[in-house]
Amino acid sequence: MTTQQQTTIQQQTTTQQTSITQQQQTTILPPPQTSTQQQTATQPQQSTTQPQQSTTQPQQSTTQPQQSTTQPPQSTTQPPQTSTQQQSTTQPQQLTTQQQTSTQQTSQPNTENESGQAQSQENTTNNQQDNGGNSKPSEVMKPPVIPEYCLRLVVNVLTAGECTSNTFKYTLSVIQHLSTLKGAKDVITSELVDRAQSLGNDILDDLDELDRILSKADSGVDVQGVTLAKFSPSSSKQAKLLRVLKTNDYMYSRKQQSSSTSNPQVSLAPTVDPDEVDSSVPRTLDNKNDKLTEDEEKVMKIYDSLNFSELWKKLGGCLTTIQEKSDMIHVATVLLPLIESLMVVCKYVGMTPSTTQNVTSSISSENRESKEELFFTFTEDHRKILNTMVRNNPSLMSGSFSLLVHNPKILEFDNKRNYFNQQLHKRSPVRDHYGTLQLNVRRQYVFEDSFQNLQRRTGDEIKYGKLSVRFYEEEGVDAGGVTREWFQVLARQMFNEDYALFKTSAADRLTYQPNRASGANPEHLLFFKFVGRVIGKAIYDGRLLDAYFTRSFYKHILGKAVDYRDVEAIDLGYYNSLVWMLNNDITHVMDLTFSVETDDFGQKKIIDLKSNGRNILVTEENKREYVTLVTEQKLTLAIKDQIEHFLAGFHEVIPAHLISIFNEQELELLISGMPDIDIDDWKNNTEYQNYTASSPQIQWFWRVVRSFSQEERAKLLQFVTGTSKVPLEGFSALQGVHGVQKFQIHKDFAKPDRLPSAHTCFNQLDIPEYEDYEQLRKQLLLAISEGTTGFGFQ
Numbered sequence: 004m005t006t007q008q009q010t011t012i013q014q015q016t017t018t019q020q021t022s023i024t025q026q027q028q029t030t031i032l033p034p035p036q037t038s039t040q041q042q043t044a045t046q047p048q049q050s051t052t053q054p055q056q057s058t059t060q061p062q063q064s065t066t067q068p069q070q071s072t073t074q075p076p077q078s079t080t081q082p083p084q085t086s087t088q089q090q091s092t093t094q095p096q097q098l099t100t101q102q103q104t105s106t107q108q109t110s111q112p113n114t115e116n117e118s119g120q121a122q123s124q125e126n127t128t129n130n131q132q133d134n135g136g137n138s139k140p141s142e143v144m145k146p147p148v149i150p151e152y153c154l155r156l157v158v159n160v161l162t163a164g165e166c167t168s169n170t171f172k173y174t175l176s177v178i179q180h181l182s183t184l185k186g187a188k189d190v191i192t193s194e195l196v197d198r199a200q201s202l203g204n205d206i207l208d209d210l211d212e213l214d215r216i217l218s219k220a221d222s223g224v225d226v227q228g229v230t231l232a233k234f235s236p237s238s239s240k241q242a243k244l245l246r247v248l249k250t251n252d253y254m255y256s257r258k259q260q261s262s263s264t265s266n267p268q269v270s271l272a273p274t275v276d277p278d279e280v281d282s283s284v285p286r287t288l289d290n291k292n293d294k295l296t297e298d299e300e301k302v303m304k305i306y307d308s309l310n311f312s313e314l315w316k317k318l319g320g321c322l323t324t325i326q327e328k329s330d331m332i333h334v335a336t337v338l339l340p341l342i343e344s345l346m347v348v349c350k351y352v353g354m355t356p357s358t359t360q361n362v363t364s365s366i367s368s369e370n371r372e373s374k375e376e377l378f379f380t381f382t383e384d385h386r387k388i389l390n391t392m393v394r395n396n397p398s399l400m401s402g403s404f405s406l407l408v409h410n411p412k413i414l415e416f417d418n419k420r421n422y423f424n425q426q427l428h429k430r431s432p433v434r435d436h437y438g439t440l441q442l443n444v445r446r447q448y449v450f451e452d453s454f455q456n457l458q459r460r461t462g463d464e465i466k467y468g469k470l471s472v473r474f475y476e477e478e479g480v481d482a483g484g485v486t487r488e489w490f491q492v493l494a495r496q497m498f499n500e501d502y503a504l505f506k507t508s509a510a511d512r513l514t515y516q517p518n519r520a521s522g523a524n525p526e527h528l529l530f531f532k533f534v535g536r537v538i539g540k541a542i543y544d545g546r547l548l549d550a551y552f553t554r555s556f557y558k559h560i561l562g563k564a565v566d567y568r569d570v571e572a573i574d575l576g577y578y579n580s581l582v583w584m585l586n587n588d589i590t591h592v593m594d595l596t597f598s599v600e601t602d603d604f605g606q607k608k609i610i611d612l613k614s615n616g617r618n619i620l621v622t623e624e625n626k627r628e629y630v631t632l633v634t635e636q637k638l639t640l641a642i643k644d645q646i647e648h649f650l651a652g653f654h655e656v657i658p659a660h661l662i663s664i665f666n667e668q669e670l671e672l673l674i675s676g677m678p679d680i681d682i683d684d685w686k687n688n689t690e691y692q693n694y695t696a697s698s699p700q701i702q703w704f705w706r707v708v709r710s711f712s713q714e715e716r717a718k719l720l721q722f723v724t725g726t727s728k729v730p731l732e733g734f735s736a737l738q739g740v741h742g743v744q745k746f747q748i749h750k751d752f753a754k755p756d757r758l759p760s761a762h763t764c765f766n767q768l769d770i771p772e773y774e775d776y777e778q779l780r781k782q783l784l785l786a787i788s789e790g791t792t793g794f795g796f797q
Contacts, residue, residue, distance in 0.1 A: 146184050154187050155194040161250060162198055162243045165236070171246060175253055182254055195251045196305060202244040203314045206341070209233050209240065210317040217324040217334070226334055234337045241341040248347045255302040295351065303351045307374070315345055315377055322385045335388045342392075346403035349378040382413045393418045400425065408664045412788060416669050416714045423673075426661055427543065431467075440468035442489070445475045449489065450496040454533050462655025465536055466543060490541055494548040497534050504530055504645075508553050508572040510725050510764045511738040516553045516573060517645040520603060528648045535652030538674060543656050547676035551726045555638045557667035559646050562659060565638040567630050572725055573637065575740055575764050581630050588623055595621040597629060599636055612636055668721045668787075672714070678727045680716050681734075682708055685746065688734035693750035694770075701748065703776040707783055715787070722787045725763035740764040758786040 160166065160174045182188040213234070220226045234241055295303065318341055325331045352375045382389060389407065393399050393414070400407075400422040407413050408422060440460070444452035457465060472489040498505050498515055503524045505515040521527040541548050555569035567585075571578040584593065597616030601608050611617055612632040621629045639646070650659075665673060686705055694701050708716060717727040723746065730736040737745055744766050751757065751769040759782060760769045773779040 149181070149184065149187065151190050154181060154190045157181065157191065158194045158198055158247070158250075161246045162202070165238050166243075166246060167237070175250060178250065178254065188254065192251060192254065192305065195247050195254075196308065199244060199247045199251070200309055202240050202247065203309070203311050206240050206244065207314060207317060210314075210321055214317070214321050214324060217321060217328065217331070220328065220331075222328065222330045226331065231334070231337055234341075239340070241338070241344065245340040245344045245347070248344050251305060252302060252347055252350065255298040255305075299351065306348045306351070309348060311345075311348060312373065312377065314341075315381055318342070318345070319381055319384060322388055326385070326387060332388070332391055336392065336395075339392065342389075343399075343403050345378070345381065346406050349374060350403070350406060352378050352406070352409070379410060382407065382410055386413050389413060390415045390418055397421050397425070411664065411666055414664075415712075416665075416672060419664055419669065420673060423661060423664060424545075427657070437464055437467040438469070439471050440464065442470065442472045443475060444472065444489070446477070446492065449492045450499070450502070453489075453493060453537075454530065457533065457536065458529070462536070462652075465540055466656045470540075470544070486544075487546060490537075490546045490548060493537060494550045497537070497550070502530060503527065504534065508725070509575050510572040510740055513728050513730075513738055514551045514553050514572065514726050516556055517642045517649070519641045519645075521645055523604075528644060531645050531648040532652035535649040536655060537652075539653045539656030542673060548674055551671065551675055551728050554667050554725065556646075557670045559639070560650070560653065561663050561665065561667060561670060563663075563667070565634060567634045569638055570634055571762070571764055577637075581633075584626055585630060589621070589626055590623050593621065595629070597621065597632065599633060601641075610636065668718050668727075671721065671727055672717060675728065677713055678717050678720065678729050680713070680720065680729060682716075684733045684735075688737070689746045689748060691748050693752075694748060700750075700770055700773055700779060703773070703779045704748065704770065704783075706776065707780045710780070715784070718787045719783070723761045723763065723768045724766045737766055739766050758782050758789075760786070 157174070157178060160170065166174075178191060182191060213231075216226055233239060236242070318338065321338065322335060325335050389404075390413075393404060393407075394417070397418075400418070405422065408419070414422070440457075442453060442456050444456070460468075470486045470489075472485045474485070474489075496502075503518055503521050504527060506518045508514045508516055517531070521531075524530065538548065538550070540546075553569070553572045555565045555572065558565050558569070567578075567581050570581060597612040597619045599610050599612065601610060609617055612629070613619065662670070682705070685708075691698075691701065708719065711719065720729070721727045724737065730738070734746060736743060747765065747767045749767055749769045751760065751771040753771055755771050755773050755778070757771050759771070761767065762769075770779070770783075773782065
């Protein structure tokens with residue numbers, strides 16, 4: 004290359020850089036190009052396809068494509084260049100080998116250059132778009148490679164000294180992002196499991212020491228100092244254990260869904276607020292066909308691998324000692340992180356792994372069964388402490404303690420009700436879209452007018468809308484009082500015999516059952532749906548209704564199976580026949596088939612309880628099946644349409660899975676409220692059979708009643724009379740099957756280990772001759788909790 008050529012190259016380079024600077028300030032559309040200029044425009048792309056050859060001038064090579072595509076404005080002020088000049092112009096970005104390529108290209112026909120020019124411009128445009136306007140070749144993003152020991156070190160933040168709430172959340176976020184790397188999630192999980200097991204083993208000695216001190220202490224004041232200090236701060240071993248377990252649970256949370264990306268080598272981290280780790284609520288399997296997700300099965304397997312049996316036993320021992328002492332509830336509160344750890348590990352108790360994936364071995368299955376037994380035993384044994392904790396700190400039910408709703412025997416009604424309202428009134432994005440529900444009704448036609456007003460409303464409108472009621476020809480602004488009165492009047496009119504929707508039970512005149520013959524009213528099914536909506540709305544708004552139903556109907560609302568003992572409230576004579584059949588040998592005594600005969604407005608009909616049932620005899624061997632089928636027919640199938648329409652309206656307002664946390668006695672209290680029970684009036688209007696007022700068992704009974712909470716008294720009244728409602732006149736007007744029937748207590752001559760039993764038609768309680776106050780109290784509490792009535796299977 005001559006000196007003159009070098010000088011020319013330097014001048015052209017200076018001119019190109021000046022042009023680039025000007026083009027960054029002003030964008031000018033290029034004029035139409037000649038075929039010769041098009042050929043020149045294609046040449047700068049050669050430098051982009053040969054970056055390795057331009058090692059001596061990398062900066063020029065990367066900027067030349069921009070110069071060549073934007074240089075036409077400069078060419079408008081210069082005379083057209085010849086082919087030789089264009090070739091010379093491209094020399095600064097090409098080396099000797101490129102000159103040869105350029106010479107070959109300029110010697111090709113213009114038609115080929117023109118056809119290739121369009122493709123060349125398209126490629127240039129695509130490269131600029133892909134690289135943000137920069138023609139530098141894009142680089143494939145690759146995830147970083149982090150050594151395994153570094154991944155394990157992250158867990159140290161959770162277990163090293165104090166770990167504040169913010170530190171915990173940031174650590175979760177780091178682990179969340181690291182888990183997206185290949186193999187990192189398994190490494191971190193393995194380290195978390197090892198740390199959890201190690202911490203659990205270390206806590207055993209501390210619990211032994213605490214139990215020794217608790218046993219010697221007379222009250223909570225005597226338990227102070229170093230022992231409690233081992234459990235109190237966030238640096239305690241139990242606090243570390245809880246953080247490790249929550250982290251593991253968070254990593255496999257169902258809410259974490261990896262985002263898809265166009266780059267298969269790098270996945271975006273799931274977007275989940277770390278605050279959600281404190282409100283991890285176990286998923287409810289709505290039906291038997293629901294299965295755990297793959298991640299849920301993985302975390303279940305992890306929890307099954309942990310050996311915490313000894314830890315939970317020692318924790319239970321400490322809590323038992325605390326229950327036996329006075330004024331020690333604060334000590335139980337100190338152990339809250341350890342109790343929460345148990346809830347986290349038992350999160351999936353009662354849930355069934357997927358049958359399509361063999362992810363659990365027989366050993367883990369045995370561990371799960373053992374864990375379930377341990378969990379239910381632990382929660383039942385320490386029911387009092389757990390309820391006190393939840394009552395003092397309701398927010399616990401927003402997190403791991405919500406698992407307690409799956410064991411209906413544990414949570415007391417007030418805690419269930421608080422949890423229910425908390426879940427029912429969760430903020431919904433559609434909630435604010437609904438305004439006021441304006442109702443104008445005639446007082447004497449409240450039921451019909453309200454039905455016409457609300458029939459055209461959707462379920463969400465009724466659920467979220469604010470009721471505003473006005474009675475025709477009555478003055479008054481509804482600030483809540485008019486709506487409350489509307490509910491009271493509506494509750495009375497829905498039981499009006501003219502509508503034929505409900506009939507009173509055989510046990511009393513206070514409770515109602517759907518009428519099998521309601522079809523006499525052509526709109527009866529729409530009315531049942533309306534009644535379901537009204538009762539659901541009353542529950543949602545916290546309004547109490549003077550509406551009491553039979554126990555079997557409450558079971559239908561809860562989705563529970565009915566029992567032959569529920570027949571007593573519907574047909575006392577038929578119930579007594581079933582009881583006799585169960586307790587006696589019916590061979591050659593009863594001539595029954597698996598069918599029933601109905602009489603609807605004089606039209607008789609035979610209904611088979613099973614296929615060809617009218618030709619199958621009931622025998623001693625199959626009598627239990629007959630009792631089950633005939634109970635189902637009388638209490639469910641006979642009013643199937645009425646129940647379905649009621650539930651359709653009710654579930655528009657109240658979710659089925661949420662209402663199911665209650666039992667039938669608690670559902671009545673939720674709808675109708677807690678009764679105001681005067682124990683002295685109750686006692687003064689009680690009759691005794693084979694006992695006297697001075698009998699030790701009777702004295703103990705009334706002592707137990709006075710020790711009961713308001714809820715327990717209401718459940719006792721429900722257990723014996725079938726309803727918690729007390730007549731306005733008091734217990735002297737208590738209703739039975741034959742009218743006024745006072746409360747009765749009879750001696751049960753069975754063995755003292757038998758539970759008390761009741762006969763709701765006669766307001767009768769049978770109590771065995773218990774040996775002491777504690778035994779009577781324990782057995783009575785168990786009876787009203789289990790809901791045992793009648794004779795039962797012998």
